[in-house]
Amino acid sequence: APAPTFETIAFTVEAIRSQLPDGLKNPRVGIVCGSGLSGLAASMKEVIEVVYDDVPGFAKSTVPGHRSSLAFGFMGDNQKVPVVAMLGRFHPYEGHSLSTVVYPIRVLAALGIKDIIITNAAGALNPGIKVGTVVVVRDHLALPGLAGMNPLLGPTFSSTTPRFLPVSDAYSPALRRLVFLAANELSIPWSDFAEGTYAWVSGPTYETPAEGRFLRAAGADMVGMSTVPEVLAAREAGVGVLVLSLATNMVVIPEKYRSIKEEVEAELLGKIVELPVEEVVSHEEVLLIGRQKGEMMKRLVEKIIDLIPAS
Numbered sequence: 001a002p003a004p005t006f007e008t009i010a011f012t013v014e015a016i017r018s019q020l021p022d023g024l025k026n027p028r029v030g031i032v033c034g035s036g037l038s039g040l041a042a043s044m045k046e047v048i049e050v051v052y053d054d055v056p057g058f059a060k061s062t063v064p065g066h067r068s069s070l071a072f073g074f075m076g077d078n079q080k081v082p083v084v085a086m087l088g089r090f091h092p093y094e095g096h097s098l099s100t101v102v103y104p105i106r107v108l109a110a111l112g113i114k115d116i117i118i119t120n121a122a123g124a125l126n127p128g129i130k131v132g133t134v135v136v137v138r139d140h141l142a143l144p145g146l147a148g149m150n151p152l153l154g155p156t157f158s159s160t161t162p163r164f165l166p167v168s169d170a171y172s173p174a175l176r177r178l179v180f181l182a183a184n185e186l187s188i189p190w191s192d193f194a195e196g197t198y199a200w201v202s203g204p205t206y207e208t209p210a211e212g213r214f215l216r217a218a219g220a221d222m223v224g225m226s227t228v229p230e231v232l233a234a235r236e237a238g239v240g241v242l243v244l245s246l247a248t249n250m251v252v253i254p255e256k257y258r259s260i261k262e263e264v265e266a267e268l269l270g271k272i273v274e275l276p277v278e279e280v281v282s283h284e285e286v287l288l289i290g291r292q293k294g295e296m297m298k299r300l301v302e303k304i305i306d307l308i309p310a311s
């Protein structure tokens, strides 16, 4: 399919707005709900849901644990903020092109969002980050992006799009501050939070031990298969970005390899060999932690939106 242009986006925006009441036509904040985190939108009021199948230009999302719709509504106690949440996102591993993956982000930007809160489930590479921790992302490592899979490759998106987008400041310090202020207001234990660097990989395979070790050595704290293309498209459009990564599993990086050579040798010498338990990651485990931490993340996101300065 040809890459979507500014004009296709405008068409999509009109199609969506025609289904919305006036108060929701210009959402202020976007939210992307990661694996098992579609419940983030549960605290929205006066919700209008637009299913992806009905949105021109949107692909079909195929991952279990992800819904497939845009939910428009109001969030917040102190202020009534119009927001739009993506329940389900598109990933390159589903076979979608990067332009398809970032299409919804460009649509949200064209709808007028000023800030976006992107959530994901990710594996922890940093042994100091426990499963269940919310990692406030402050930097990223985009291996596919460095190697030719960057969603901004190609003609610039519009006449005002910078050709060479700086991304050293991609993760808004002002928005990151709000996470900790919100956590404090909600009395969520400080130990439930960390800050770190997210490594984007294409997936769909989880990492080998060598790959996990490689990413850790390169400075990454977390690894996941989403988010970074969305961050780049949001920054291209001038949208403020906050990324929250929920650590759903530890990436398996054994300190030493099991030696089959030594095991067989010992066996041949008549010794009793205790075989190690070999760990693997599963999608079920990822979804389970999402469900366990979903309520806390929901309250957190709601409070952050309450604290976002109106503009």
Ligand code: HPA
Residues within 6 Å of the ligand: 121, 122, 123, 124, 206, 207, 223, 224, 225, 248, 249, 250, 251, 281, 286
């Ligand atoms: N690796 C990559 N992506 C992930 C992981 C992981 O361990 N956990 C959740 N998403």
